[in-house]
Amino acid sequence: xxxxxxxxxxDTHNQQPNRNRRECKYxxxxxxxxxSAGGFSEIETQYDxxxxxxxxxxxxxVYANVLEKDGTAQNYLKRLxxxxxxxxxxxxxxxxxxxxxxxxxxxxxxxxxxxxGALDFFGRGAVDYVADIGGDYITMSxxxxxxxxxxAYGTDFEKGAEEVLKGTxxxxxxxxxxxxxxxxxxxxxxxxxxxxxxxKIVDFVKSLNEKVYLDIDTAEYRIAGCxxxxxxxxxxxxxxxxxxxxxxxxxxxxxxxxxxxAYPSVKATKVYRDLGDGTVNFPKIEAALKEAGYNGHxxxxxxxxxxxxxxxxxxxxxxxxxxxx
Amino acid sequence: MAxxxxxxxxxxxxxxxxxxxxxxxxxxxxxxxxxxxxxWDRILRYHKALGYDGIELAPWDMHEMMALFGTPENFRDFAxxxxxxxxxxxxxxxxxxxxxNFDAQLQAGKNAVDLIARFGGETMGTCxxxxxxxxxxxxxxxxxxxxxxxxxxxxxxxVDHGVRxxxxxxxxxxxxxxxxxxxxxxxxxxxxxxYLDTAQISIIGEDLLKFYDDYHDRMCGFHLKDTADxxxxxxxxxxxxxxxxxxxxxxxxxxxxxxxxxxxxxxLMKKYQFKGWVSVEDDGTPDLLASMALDSYYVxxxxxxxxx
Numbered sequence: 001x002x003x004x005x006x007x008x009x010x011d012t013h014n015q016q017p018n019r020n021r022r023e024c025k026y027x028x029x030x031x032x033x034x035x036s037a038g039g040f041s042e043i044e045t046q047y048d049x050x051x052x053x054x055x056x057x058x059x060x061x062v063y064a065n066v067l068e069k070d071g072t073a074q075n076y077l078k079r080l081x082x083x084x085x086x087x088x089x090x091x092x093x094x095x096x097x098x099x100x101x102x103x104x105x106x107x108x109x110x111x112x113x114x115x116x117g118a119l120d121f122f123g124r125g126a127v128d129y130v131a132d133i134g135g136d137y138i139t140m141s142x143x144x145x146x147x148x149x150x151x152a153y154g155t156d157f158e159k160g161a162e163e164v165l166k167g168t169x170x171x172x173x174x175x176x177x178x179x180x181x182x183x184x185x186x187x188x189x190x191x192x193x194x195x196x197x198x199x200k201i202v203d204f205v206k207s208l209n210e211k212v213y214l215d216i217d218t219a220e221y222r223i224a225g226c227x228x229x230x231x232x233x234x235x236x237x238x239x240x241x242x243x244x245x246x247x248x249x250x251x252x253x254x255x256x257x258x259x260x261x262a263y264p265s266v267k268a269t270k271v272y273r274d275l276g277d278g279t280v281n282f283p284k285i286e287a288a289l290k291e292a293g294y295n296g297h298x299x300x301x302x303x304x305x306x307x308x309x310x311x312x313x314x315x316x317x318x319x320x321x322x323x324x325x
Numbered sequence: 326m327a328x329x330x331x332x333x334x335x336x337x338x339x340x341x342x343x344x345x346x347x348x349x350x351x352x353x354x355x356x357x358x359x360x361x362x363x364x365w366d367r368i369l370r371y372h373k374a375l376g377y378d379g380i381e382l383a384p385w386d387m388h389e390m391m392a393l394f395g396t397p398e399n400f401r402d403f404a405x406x407x408x409x410x411x412x413x414x415x416x417x418x419x420x421x422x423x424x425x426n427f428d429a430q431l432q433a434g435k436n437a438v439d440l441i442a443r444f445g446g447e448t449m450g451t452c453x454x455x456x457x458x459x460x461x462x463x464x465x466x467x468x469x470x471x472x473x474x475x476x477x478x479x480x481x482x483x484v485d486h487g488v489r490x491x492x493x494x495x496x497x498x499x500x501x502x503x504x505x506x507x508x509x510x511x512x513x514x515x516x517x518x519x520y521l522d523t524a525q526i527s528i529i530g531e532d533l534l535k536f537y538d539d540y541h542d543r544m545c546g547f548h549l550k551d552t553a554d555x556x557x558x559x560x561x562x563x564x565x566x567x568x569x570x571x572x573x574x575x576x577x578x579x580x581x582x583x584x585x586x587x588x589x590x591x592x593l594m595k596k597y598q599f600k601g602w603v604s605v606e607d608d609g610t611p612d613l614l615a616s617m618a619l620d621s622y623y624v625x626x627x628x629x630x631x632x633x
Contacts, residue, residue: 015337016359018611025571054385055566068566100388107352147392202328263341268351268363277355304355 001286003319004042004089004299006036006243009311010287011027011304012048012059016265017077025058025069029083031308036084038312043080047091047126047138049098049118063120063129073132074313089297090137090241092189093126093264095119099152110152112163115144116171122312123175129154131182136297137241138179139215142204143168145197159194166200168195170207176210183232189215190224198224198233213240217301218280219247219272229281229288234290244285245301246278247271262304273302274311277317286323328599329623329633330414333372334548335605340365340385343393343403362614365393369407371614375621379412380404381604382444384437397443408469411459412521412602413448413546414441419455419541422468422499425433427437433481434490442486448546448602449483450493451476453500453508458565469504473512476493479497480516489545489555496528496557497567497578505529509540518545522606523585524552524577529562534589541597549624552576577608579616581623588631589591595632 010031017272021027051059057068060076070076080088089321099110123140130138143149143164153160176186190201198221205212214231216239221228229231232239249271255264262271275282289298300319305311342364352360361367372380382390394400401411416437419517420426432441434451441449454460454472464472480490492508500508509519521544527533537544554576561567568576580587605624607616 012341014341015362017362019338020609020611021573023569024573026573056569057566058569058571069571151392260341260389263363265343267347267391268342268345268360270351270354306355306359 001289001323001325002042002045002300003040003244004297005038005040006092006299006301007045008029008044008092008301008303009305009308012046012051012061014304016115016306018054023056023058027057028060028082031077032080032083032085033311034268034309038316040085040300040312041086042089042297043085043087043318044090044092044297045088047093047122049095049122050054052122063125063134069186073129076304077133084165088133088135090135090299091126091138093123093138093140095122096141096144096148097147099317105222112167114168119171124178127175127179127182130184135184137185137187137213139189139193139241140172140175142188142190142201142214144194145191145193145259145261147261149195150257151259158302165195165204169204173208173210176208176212180211185213185240186211187213187215189217189243190220191217192220192223193256193258197256198226202238204260214238215242215243218282218285219245219278222280223247223249223251229285232285232288232292232294236294239292239294239296241289241296242294242298243287244275244282244298245300245303246273246275246280248273248278270306272301274302274305275300275315276322278315282318282323285312330378330410330412330602331376332381332602332604333377333383333620334415334604334608335383335386336610337362337368338383339389340368340386340387346551354368365403366407369404369409371617373408376619376625377409377617377621379410379602381412381448381450382414382446384414384416387440390450398439399596400421401443401445401482411441411444411446411449411538412585412604413446413488414444416449416585417452418472418475418479419482421454422460422464424471427471427475427478430475431478434475435482438479438483438486438488441488447488448520449488449490450522450546450548451479451490452495452498453492454498456495457499457501457563458567464499464504466507469500469508470511471515472500473508475582476517477513480513480518484516489518491518491545492515493520493522493548494525494529495568496525496562501529501562502559509543514543519541519543520546520548522548522550523587523590524548524550524583527555527566527585528552528557528576530556533585537590541593541599544599545599547603549580549587550606550608551578551580551587553578553583557582557616575609577606579607579619579623580605581608581627587623587628591628591631
């Protein structure tokens with residue numbers, strides 16, 4: 001099993017010392033060297049439209065920023081190669097910022113037309129980027145957060161959820177068709193706080209009229225109370241990409257319904273842990289993948305790391321000692 | 326009663342918790358100092374402990390803040406429990422040089438004023454237009470007047486709601502060295518003030534003290550910060566995406582860490598008896614808490630004896 005690493009180790013959303021550095025190109029150039037030194041030669045990046053706004057073009061998380069700094073995706077890849085990273089294999093596309101219903105400026109209103117329009121626009125950009133850089137897949141956060149939908153629809157949550165799911169199916173089919181046409185595998189990530197949490201994603205994917213794959217993100221399944229190894233065993237043909245993410249979080253207070261569910265308000269905890277610091281049984285998952293004949297990408301993901309260097313090396317140590325070939 | 330109230334512009338983005346009650350247990354999960362910077366409760370405590378009277382809010386955090394607090398009033402009360410007031414909120418106007426954008430920009434401005442009023446804020450430092458590079462040409466006098474019309478209209482609404490709108494230059498803004506004095510001349514002093522960012526105005530190429538001396542009667546507040554790059558070349562200021570440099574070069578420093586004459590400014594503020602909010606802005610610091618402490622030391626030890 002060959003393990004790549006996601007650049008989601010860099011928390012681009014929350015406050016922390018030295019946060020300012022992540023907005024500069026030099027910071028990312030250095031991170032590539034650390035990733036490479038940690039023994040990872042394939043990376044995935046988040047594809048976060050937030051960074052298309054505000055002039056922070058040193059953040060290489062949307063295609064426009066890559067083009068501004070390097071001219072072409074291939075030039076960017078050459079830069080990565082120079083740091084010992086051979087491939088950018090895929091992206092995690094996060095369109096959730098376009099769905100926000102709690103702002104007092106918007107008075108709770110949310111435009112589904114606006115959300116799906118922006119999702120499609122930036123999603124095509126993400127597909128183009130992956131195709132141009134020679135990557136293999138795009139995995140998209142399947143739905144907005146349940147907390148955001150509740151904030152937008154209030155007591156009409158069920159109606160809102162139905163509308164969002166219906167729109168999501170249409171939007172995914174459209175975007176997946178575009179991706180498939182470009183030779184890019186289209187996958188869905190089902191965060192524990194989305195409408196398709198746990199194994200709900202499986203029937204959803206099977207119901208679509210375009211070829212769409214599952215993203216087996218282990219912590220997300222685990223927190224949602226679902227066994228990732230079981231999903232692997234039952235749906236080997238649907239696995240598009242695998243993310244090794246760890247957690248020790250037991251969501252017994254319905255934190256998945258919060259607007260910021262990765263930071264449980266009832267009791268602060270680090271929901272996403274470094275590899276080996278949680279309770280996910282990776283040897284069991286790796287065995288299930290081998291049994292299923294899976295030979296695709298396995299991406300280590302330590303979302304919102306407290307310390308990037310520590311997270312990279314902890315992951316490498318865990319892989320070397322617990323997941324030997 | 327002091328003439329000056331000290332605030333701090335919020336660049337703690339984004340704070341994911343309202344309050345962490347299980348702090349010790351949480352710390353032991355990863356033994357990281359990061360847990361000290363993740364909740365509003367502690368961030369506000371730092372403000373109070375370091376001698377600030379208030380906090381200036383940033384619109385880009387609003388969605389996450391409201392997810393934690395529900396309403397601006399709840400945040401206002403939470404800050405009050407920490408001994409702090411909301412001095413105001415930053416606002417950005419965009420595309421105001423195009424007359425057809427008037428209604429949309431006025432509405433966005435009114436929304437921001439409403440928000441500030443609910444927070445109990447008094448100031449709205451307002452970037453008057455989008456950046457020079459995105460406009461793509463020097464603004465004509467007519468285009469500057471269009472900007473002025475938007476600002477006056479928002480400013481009139483703001484006055485009615487107990488808020489003062491002040492022009493806040495950015496060194497890369499389309500309102501810049503060659504036209505920002507003209508903008509001040511064509512706007513109505515009853516509705517449009519100036520929110521003097523000491524570093525931005527110096528980078529643009531103005532003499533900080535002379536500018537304040539010339540327009541002291543238009544000032545409604547300050548962003549207090551230092552720079553080591555006064556009078557930056559036009560070719561740099563007018564280039565695209567110039568605010569964040571690839572190599573991490575900092576345009577802004579804590580007061581006293583750059584080259585600006587803050588004691589001289591304070592003498593003028595004393596001369597003209599400025600009364601209102603002064604908000605320190607640590608834009609681009611790697612360590613907000615350390616910067617806040619450095620700022621506070623400088624303000625209280627060097628500037629306060631001159632005028633307060």
